Amino acid sequence: MSLRHGLLGLLAEGPASGYDLAGRFQELLGTVWPAQHPKIYAELGKLADDGLIEVDSVGARGRKAYRITPEGLAEVRRWLTATDVDHTMRLQALLRSVFFWLMPPDDLRRHLQAEAAYYRQAADFYRGIAAAKDRGDYGDSPPTQAIRIAAEAGIRLHQALADWAEWAQTAPLTTDEDGS
Amino acid sequence: MSLRHGLLGLLAEGPASGYDLAGRFQELLGTVWPAQHPKIYAELGKLADDGLIEVDSVGARGRKAYRITPEGLAEVRRWLTATDVDHTMRLQALLRSVFFWLMPPDDLRRHLQAEAAYYRQAADFYRGIAAAKDRGDYGDSPPTQAIRIAAEAGIRLHQALADWAEWAQTAPLTTDEDGS
DNA sequence: CAAGGACATGTACCTTAGGACATGTCCGAG
DNA sequence: CTCGGACATGTCCTAAGGTACATGTCCTTG
Known part of the structure; x- marks a missing residue:
């Protein structure tokens, strides 16, 4: 609903x-x-x-x-x-991470770089909204204040995933290319 | 798929x-x-x-x-x-944040506190998995290494949302209780 | 051995999501 | 004035998600 x-x-x-x-x-x-x-x-x-x-x-x-x-x-x-928040997420990126060991190392590195870039861009998009709000582009009415809070969530969420994708590149992971 | x-x-x-x-x-x-x-x-x-x-x-x-x-x-x-990651998310919590201005301040504060508690707990859950892996509880085979990376994503993601919910409590937001 | 609970698999049905396609308006450029 | 593109609303169909219900096994405990 x-x-x-x-x-x-x-x-x-x-x-x-x-x-x-x-x-x-x-x-x-x-x-x-x-x-x-x-x-x-x-x-x-x-x-x-x-x-x-x-x-x-x-x-x-x-x-x-x-x-x-x-x-x-x-x-x-x-x-x-009066209704509970449905905390169910659906993040294909995290689902995939469980199977990283099945990927050839080079593909994995490329994949993580692309992911990091995507999430950085998404975080920047929300930073743009936040900056526009902070400049007062949209005035000061309650709805735009809420949008500032929503934008902050977008920033933090996507930045966390960008940082994760960066970090994951340095994490040791023995991959398994021969399907043993 | x-x-x-x-x-x-x-x-x-x-x-x-x-x-x-x-x-x-x-x-x-x-x-x-x-x-x-x-x-x-x-x-x-x-x-x-x-x-x-x-x-x-x-x-x-x-x-x-x-x-x-x-x-x-x-x-x-x-x-x-060989297939692109589907970055589509579905986060009811962020959808709701756009409408925070419609909530009475007291309800909003309570809501954000409950949200922060939920996300902290979720982050802790993944910290538990990460700690178990780091202790070597599951051995050292590739699948468990991947699980460590997945757990790290869970930690960072949920912690970011917990921090956001904490931050949002201090953010100024004029609410609108009389439906003007 | 009987009863209860965890284990285990499935069907039926309803709701939600998403892609493909169809249609029509309004306006500005040439 | 006509053609193209943004605006605008919708139908149709398929796939995916989710709840409720149905059934049976296996093991443990009293």
Whole structure:
């Protein structure tokens, strides 16, 4: 139910179209919570059916503006304060690390370098958001303060993985190339 | 296809039953790659159909031992070296952080404290694995060396999130309790 | 030997995710 | 004015994840 509440949360900042929401999701949360537009449009339809959001339809196929209702706002707040966090992660990179011993040393070194570079770049991306916020580019309203906190999480998380990939290059690991 | 290759990788360490594999997955990878037993049994069936693993069936409902075939071993190696890492994460905790401004300050503080405690505990869990490995509890074969690297990732990742949750408590955040 | 719990495997069903494809609008450049 | 590209919304289908339920074995303890 995270997509559902994520959409409600973004709509709590103000009205938006499905397209806007897809963009916001991808831009800010793309690396930590993927959401494709078909899912988003489908979920918006259900939210409207449940009375948690309302639509200003322009036409059959034109742009639509969704607005959160008081019930919808109450529902996000309930989710945030009264439901447990689902701590389940899905990190293919860590899954792969269990099998590093199956990789030829050269491939492993290249792999870890590429991983480190990727995570450094991701951390920098969030650093950019944090810097823009600190400069005051987006003003000072509560939503942008929350984005600063989210960006900090993105920085720390990805930097930790970048550091790990660097460290792993120096860690001794006997690989096993002949499938013994 | 990560579950598929994860199972192959674990079987590369030696023969095991579906039950064993479910346990290994849950124990070591539970927090970073969930896998329920129904999926595991189903996937083992497909892997056997594809000739990547072989079965020593005891009976219709008894314990089965799965063994990786040379084709299976080649397939894990191909996956590890020739396919791109899927960096998609799914972290509900970070999704929620974007909406912290919707939470009453007291609830938010409690929430962050609980989060920090959870991540500290998770980091400690991986520290335990790392310490056991460093003491030599599991010997010195390649698979356990890889587990040391995986454990290090678990430590750094969860510690980063624990530190973040601590930090976030001190970050100024004007919350918005009246839904303006 | 009977009962209970860990071990062990599976089916059925529902939800969620994700890729492929279809359609139409609106606007600016040529 | 027409063509292309960004904007915008959606359907369809397949794959993957996850819960509930069903079944049977094996070993230990009373």
